[in-house]
Amino acid sequence: MERREFTIKVVSPALFTLSLFLIWEAVCRVFNVPLTILPAASDVFAALWRYRAPIAENSFVTLWTTLAGFGIATVFGLTLGIAVGWHRALYAGIYPVLVGFNSIPKVAVVPVLILWFGLGELPAIMTAFLISFFPIVVNVATGLATTEPELEDVLRALGASKLDIMRKVGIPRSLPYFFGSLKVAITLAFVGAVVSETVGANKGIGKLMLDAQSAFQVPIVFAGLLVLAFLGIVLYAMTALIEQRFTGWAFRGQANY
Amino acid sequence: MTSPVLVRLDRVSMAYGRREAAIHAVQDVSLEIRKGEFIAVVGPSGCGKSSLLRLISGLHPPLSGNLSVEGKPVKGPIKSVGMVFQNSNLLPWRKVVDNVLLPLEIVEPHRSRIRREGRSYREKSIKLLESVGLGGFTDKFPWQLSGGMQQRASICRALIHEPEILLLDEPFGALDAFTREDLWCLLRDLQAARAVTVMLVTHDLREAVFLADTVYVMSNRPGRMVKCLDVGISRPRDLEVTYGAQFQAIVHELRGLIGRTGDPAEGAH
Numbered sequence: 152m153e154r155r156e157f158t159i160k161v162v163s164p165a166l167f168t169l170s171l172f173l174i175w176e177a178v179c180r181v182f183n184v185p186l187t188i189l190p191a192a193s194d195v196f197a198a199l200w201r202y203r204a205p206i207a208e209n210s211f212v213t214l215w216t217t218l219a220g221f222g223i224a225t226v227f228g229l230t231l232g233i234a235v236g237w238h239r240a241l242y243a244g245i246y247p248v249l250v251g252f253n254s255i256p257k258v259a260v261v262p263v264l265i266l267w268f269g270l271g272e273l274p275a276i277m278t279a280f281l282i283s284f285f286p287i288v289v290n291v292a293t294g295l296a297t298t299e300p301e302l303e304d305v306l307r308a309l310g311a312s313k314l315d316i317m318r319k320v321g322i323p324r325s326l327p328y329f330f331g332s333l334k335v336a337i338t339l340a341f342v343g344a345v346v347s348e349t350v351g352a353n354k355g356i357g358k359l360m361l362d363a364q365s366a367f368q369v370p371i372v373f374a375g376l377l378v379l380a381f382l383g384i385v386l387y388a389m390t391a392l393i394e395q396r397f398t399g400w401a402f403r404g405q406a407n408y
Numbered sequence: 409m410t411s412p413v414l415v416r417l418d419r420v421s422m423a424y425g426r427r428e429a430a431i432h433a434v435q436d437v438s439l440e441i442r443k444g445e446f447i448a449v450v451g452p453s454g455c456g457k458s459s460l461l462r463l464i465s466g467l468h469p470p471l472s473g474n475l476s477v478e479g480k481p482v483k484g485p486i487k488s489v490g491m492v493f494q495n496s497n498l499l500p501w502r503k504v505v506d507n508v509l510l511p512l513e514i515v516e517p518h519r520s521r522i523r524r525e526g527r528s529y530r531e532k533s534i535k536l537l538e539s540v541g542l543g544g545f546t547d548k549f550p551w552q553l554s555g556g557m558q559q560r561a562s563i564c565r566a567l568i569h570e571p572e573i574l575l576l577d578e579p580f581g582a583l584d585a586f587t588r589e590d591l592w593c594l595l596r597d598l599q600a601a602r603a604v605t606v607m608l609v610t611h612d613l614r615e616a617v618f619l620a621d622t623v624y625v626m627s628n629r630p631g632r633m634v635k636c637l638d639v640g641i642s643r644p645r646d647l648e649v650t651y652g653a654q655f656q657a658i659v660h661e662l663r664g665l666i667g668r669t670g671d672p673a674e675g676a677h
Contacts, residue, residue: 302497308465309514309569310487319513323501400501400549 190370195377198370205359210378212354213344216272217386220279221340228284228336229329232291236325237317242292253285257343261350275347275355282343283336290332294325330394337386345379414573414605415441415464420473421630422456422463432630433459436473439624439633441573441607446599448608448616449624452666456631457609461575464607465489478572487515490566492579496558498550504561505546508533511569518569536564540594556587560594567598573605580615589647592618600644613659613666617641618650623658625665635665 172192178184179191186194199206235242257278264274298321306316348357356375363371417439423430433456441447449457462468463475466486475482490511498507512518512529522529534546540560542553550558559579566574576595580588596619599606610616616623617639625635639658641649649655 299495299497301493301495302499304462304465304467305491305493305497305565306510306514308467308485308487308489308491308575309511310485311514315514319510320499323499326501398501 187367187369190373194370195373198368199374199377202371202374206356206374206378209354209356209359210382212272213275213341213348213356214382216275216347216355217279217337217341217344219272220276220281220344221283221337223276223280224284224287224336224340225333227280228287228332229291231284232288232325232329233295233317233322235288236292236295236321237313242296249285249288257282258346258350261347264347265351270351270353272352272354275344275352278347279340279343282346283340286332286335286339287329290328291325294328295321298324327394327398330390330398333390334387334394337390338383341379341383341386411443411445413440414443414445414478415439415607416474416476417463418474420463420475421471422459422468423471424459424468430471432471434463435630435632437626437631437633438473439636441605443572444603444605445622446606446608446620447622447624448610448620449626450610450613450616450662450666451626451631452628453611455626455628457611457626458577459631460626461491461577461607461609464573465491465575488572490569490571490574492559492562492566492574492576494578494581496550496555496562498558498561498565500550503547503549504542504553505530505533505537507550507561508537508564508568510565515569533564533568536568537561540564540598554587556583556591559583559591563591563595563598567602567604570602571604573607574599576606576608576610578610579608580612581610588612588615593647595619596644613662614650614655617655617658617662618645618647623662625662635662637662 176192179189184191190198231245235245260281261274261278264277268274268277295317298316302320303316306319311319344355345357348355349361352358356378360372360375363369363375417437419436419438420434421432421436422434423432425431437460439447449460451457459468463470464477464482464486466477466482466484466489469483477486477488498504499510502510509522509529512522518529534543537543537546537560540563542557542560542564545553545557545561550561553561563579579595580591583591592615595606598604599619606619608616608619620639621643623637623639624633625637626632627634637658641654641658
């Protein structure tokens with residue numbers, strides 16, 4: 152059993168990723184694709200190694216702006232979600248505005264943010280926040296709104312206040328929704344931060360790629376993409392791990408109790 | 409059988425929604441439940457049986473008529489009530505023992521004591537679970553229990569705060585026939601031991617006749633009381649009773665009453 156688990160969870164994704172890189176390398180070599188269009192995987196890794204210092208420095212900036220925006224989004228999203236889930240009128244009132252706001256492409260907001268906060272990390276943090284809080288709000292509100300009415304009856308008949316029901320049932324019940332939404336939100340926050348950097352910033356992976364592109368340093372552009380994908384996986388895995396830890400009861404099918 | 413009246417409904421009507429759009433669920437229902445009595449309410453589905461429970465528990469106000477529990481008119485949740493539904497509604501993130509403790513975290517005076525005296529409350533919860541045969545399952549999570557065991561735990565949750573009245577809304581509806589009979593006996597014994605007043609809403613006529621002192625039959629929506637039937641078989645009853653002629657006759661009579669009240673046009677939805 153253990154060995155099978157290992158094969159499924161470690162060997163199979165590693166093999167798949169490796170073969171993807173091999174195919175990429177082979178295609179570039181066989182068709183002799185110019186370096187400025189699609190550099191081979193080996194060229195990209197070479198660039199990654201050669202420019203490791205600036206890449207690491209800029210990755211760090213992107214990482215912390217992402218996490219800062221994500222952190223704000225988590226607090227804000229949780230608060231708003233509970234408020235919206237608490238009261239039907241609030242839900243009805245806020246929801247259309249939220250949907251409307253969420254429909255605005257955040258790229259279009261970045262210039263405004265730069266206008267307000269100047270070039271720097273702040274616009275990236277704000278973009279990360281603005282793009283990622285919506286799924287948290289919706290999920291928390293949904294978790295609260297779908298509390299079984301009979302369970303609510305059991306508690307209300309005992310004289311439980313709305314706050315009691317929220318504390319004992321609503322909030323624990325919506326935690327799996329909340330943690331589930333964090334997985335979506337973290338990747339969105341990452342996208343937001345990078346988008347903001349590519350529109351205007353002093354630092355960050357997005358900025359690095361933009362500079363490399365204008366200098367026709369295509370391998371660096373692709374190295375940046377690789378780093379982005381890698382960081383995305385790491386961030387996602389982190390939130391998935393947190394989710395597993397806190398809401399193991401919701402994954403009873405897979406867990407070994 | 410001259411114990412005082414605990415619940416009194418006097419020509420009570422109830423509706424959901426307002427004014428013109430209101431749907432009348434219960435119409436002019438009068439009934440009395442004596443302390444320690446076990447009554448069952450049967451009727452076709454959608455006849456307002458569950459609404460009756462919501463009325464008595466104080467979750468929904470009556471439209472007209474008088475409703476009192478322990479002589480006092482019901483104005484809001486009455487607190488001295490335990491409820492069990494068809495779904496056990498146990499909280500999946502709490503162990504069984506903690507699920508049973510839930511009402512004590514809500515109802516005074518336990519609410520302010522449970523922090524300090526957590527252990528003794530926990531022991532009480534475990535004892536109660538042991539008495540329904542869940543001794544070895546107190547530290548399990550609800551999903552690790554079978555449907556019948558979950559329902560046993562749910563009954564414990566309804567009893568832990570020692571309520572005056574137990575309101576059961578088709579509590580065994582989702583169980584298989586054998587488990588159901590086990591739980592009938594469990595409920596019979598619990599009621600006998602604790603002398604708690606029970607109101608059971610069900611559409612299982614055998615269940616109603618086996619358990620209750622008095623069976624009320626309701627008509628189609630809006631629900632009215634068609635019949636109040638004294639079962640008259642001495643209690644406690646053994647499952648064997650359900651195969652006897654007297655028992656069968658009562659069930660048969662009840663079935664006839666429900667068949668007659670069913671209006672095909674009404675029953676369509």
